[in-house]
Structures are given as structure tokens and as C-alpha cells.
Amino acid sequence: ILTAFTTDMDPVWRSAVEELAVHDVPSIIGSVPAVESFRRIWQERHGCQADIGMEQRIFRADRVIPPRHTSGTPRWAEEEDLPLLTSWIAAFAEEALEAVPREEAAEQAEQFVFSRSILLWEDGPHPVSMAAAGRPAAGSCAVQHVYTPPEYRGKGYAENVTASLTTELLKHYAFCTLYTDLSNPTSNAIYTRIGYEPVADSRVVTFTYS
Template identity: 40%
Template sequence: MTWTTTTDPDAFEAAAGAFLRARPVEHTMLLSVAATVRASGADTYGDQPPRYGWRHEGGEVDAAFLWTPPRPVLLSAMSARAAGALADTLTRERRPVPGVGGDHTAVDAFAATWLRHHGGTADTVERSRLHRLGTLVPPHPGPPGAARPATTADRALVLEWFAAFAADAGVAPPRDARTVDDRIAHGRVLLWEDAGRPVAMAAHTGADDGITRVAPVYTPPGLRGRGYAGAVTAALSRTARDTGAHEVLLFADLANPTANALYQRLGYESVRDRVVVEFSGADLAETGATSG
């Protein structure tokens, strides 16, 4: 019943890969982030290398995490007991965890243990719902225009819209252009054009093991409410399936009922909720030495 942590992605894959892929829909965040790091390098998300971990229970891996500083720790499906033990482990290792994301049970248990060691507060910064595509239902009638793959000529616009989406969502923007360039090169970014002008964008992570996640979907503020987001999401969803994805997933912000209703109209079905909390008000350097 111990946690093992490492910065070695191959060790993580060997130990926890089968566990994560046994429930790939629930573990889409960990799987897609791990795949991005393997493709783009250890510094994809920050100057510090990612940290990985897994826990054994009765000889089998029953929990895992992936952390790409300075972003929050990503938790797999796990029990409250496992999540609390992970907070203990990272405290003993003196890791300055900024936050944690996963299902409510695991996040609540991790946060309670973390605050007991370090004090401060845990503030909820994101509540989202995971959806999976059932039968695709494109909008009818759709808006004027059509979808097309983004090309390198669209690179500046796509980078701008990725950053704008991150600002709207309150999340960290891409660290650099690598992940965006990779998606453009592999046809994983679609633009909706109306009268020859791009008016909306949708992208997906790529069908790693047949699973892909739609992210982000973005329409500039002055062009919203015209059906562009639904149309480009439907086109991207069809493209993802046509190119080998047997599961197409997306997260929708629970604070945005319009987006949740839109995705349900397109044929996306609710799977489970996710929460992200951030820690503040404590100095790890002062509290970590006596924690454990």
C-alpha cells in the first residue's frame, strides 16, 4: 500500500500503463498528457520535469498520478485512502503542490490531508463534466460556412485562439507552440469559415489508443451565438472518428450551461464530473519539515 514516484516516463508506463488503459475514458487526462510529454519533451508544460506515480494494493496498481509543474496534480480514479496517502507522500518529498484535479472523492481526500500538513486554503477553481460521443447529431440547420483543416498559414491565428481560450477558461495557456504545431501538422485543428473568414476553431488531442479528447473549442466573443461552435465541434468529432478514434471525449465547464446543452444536442453523453482545487496561504518550506 505504498506510493512510488519517479520522473521516468518509461517506468510509469511499465508500472501504471495497463491500469490507466483498463479505464481509458476516465483516465483520458492522464493518458493524453503523458502522450503529449512523450511526443513533445519533458519541458512541454514547464521548466521542471513531470513527476509520475503509482500505488500498489495487494500486488496490483490501483491508483496513479501525473504532475506537470506548475500545473495541478492529475489524479486517476482512486479511493479517498489512496489520495490521502499520496498527499502524505508528496509532503514527505517536500513537493510544493499548487493544486490537484480529479473526481470529488479523491480531490477532497487529497486536499484535506494536504491542508492538515500545510495549512492554508483549498479553493475550487474548476468544475467540469466529462462527456463521451454517442450518436453524432450535427446541427440542422447549420450556420453558413464550412469546416477546413488549419494549415501552417493559420498558425498565428490558432496560437492566438488557443491562448484566448485559456484566458477565458482560467487555465494556463500552451507553454510554447509545440503542441499546437503538432496538432496542425496532424490535421487535428479545424477552422469554421464563413464567407472566407475563420470564425471558430475546434481541436482534439489525437487518437492515442483509439481515445481522443476535443479541446479546445473557441469562438471569438463578437461571433458567438451564431452556431459556429456547434458546427465546428460536430465536424471535428466526425473527423476524429473517421481517422480512427473509437471514443471521442470532451470536458465542459459546469458553470456554462449553454455549452453543456450544446454538446448534449450534438450527441455527447455525460460520464462523470471533475473538480480542480488550488492551494494557497501556506509556505511549504516552513511546514514541510515537520509534516508526514
């Protein structure tokens, strides 16, 4: 995967594309202008097919707007939560990204728990939603893996767990980032209500070579 956030086809950018020409790049992700510029040159060079994948919106939060009230409280995930987290991470990947093997989901769950970077929302005796932190860089940290099982949706759990995690992260970072699927208006609305503001749109393009 090539990440491209350049916004114009200047000589340096074109030179970088030329250097990649000896490789079969499987896919790219980046800002829409950069991805489209790359796609045009790449198809000229290779005559390959280009298919548009997920359309995403990148958000940024410098503060948290208190979310609508719901029952329950946040807590950091613990080792005993690993079986549940493994199932939720696998379900999240299948629903929002692409399916991952259970072993990979279990490894991700362990990394989140032992780095103390996954927050659960608990209502009564059971967790009902989760959100994780990752990709810290340049004074920021991303919120990811926001997931609520279908039977618990529509009650404000995702909104509250995301707001709680963002509040914790802003104690240590200047701002938080978050990616959403543009085809899911519910999640986009949730995040804007708690203070996330859109920064740019990104696009995934995959290439098929004959």
C-alpha cells in the same frame, strides 16, 4: 498538478498521499470525490489553505447527432492560418483557462497544424470557429480548444465545427471526450445537443502554504 481519479480513501490511496507529503503540491485536478478526499488529508498534514478553482464536467461521445444547420463548411487548418490560430489560442486560454504568452500560443498552433489536428469552420472567405484534437489514449481522443470569436457567436459555428471534428475522430477512435466549464451553460448545452453525454464532474483545488 496531480491528477486524481480514485473514488475512495483505501489504504493504497492513503499510502500514495503519504508519499507525496514531502512535497508542496501546488494543485490537484480530478473527480470531485477524489479531490475532496485528497484535500481533507492534505490539509490535515500541512495546515495549508485550499481554494476551489474551475469546476468542470467530463463528457463522452460515441456517436454524433447532426447539429442544427448553419452556413459554412469545415476544413483542416493550414500553415497560412498560423497567425490567426495563434491569436485564437491566446484568446481561448485567456477566456477559458489562464493567459499564456504569445510564444506558447504560437507553438501550440504549429503543433496542431503540423499534426493535422485542428479543424476550422469557414463561412465565406474567413474562418469563424475552431476545434482541436488532443490527448489520444486507450481508444479515445479529446476535443479541446473549441473557440469562436465573440463577433461570430450565436450562429451555430462552434456546434458544427465540434460535430465535424468528432465525426472525423470517431473514424479512428472508439469514443471522444470533452471537458467543459460548469459555469458556462451555453457550451454544456451545445455539446449535449450533438451527442456528448456527461460522465463525471471534476474540480481544481489549489493549495497555499504559509
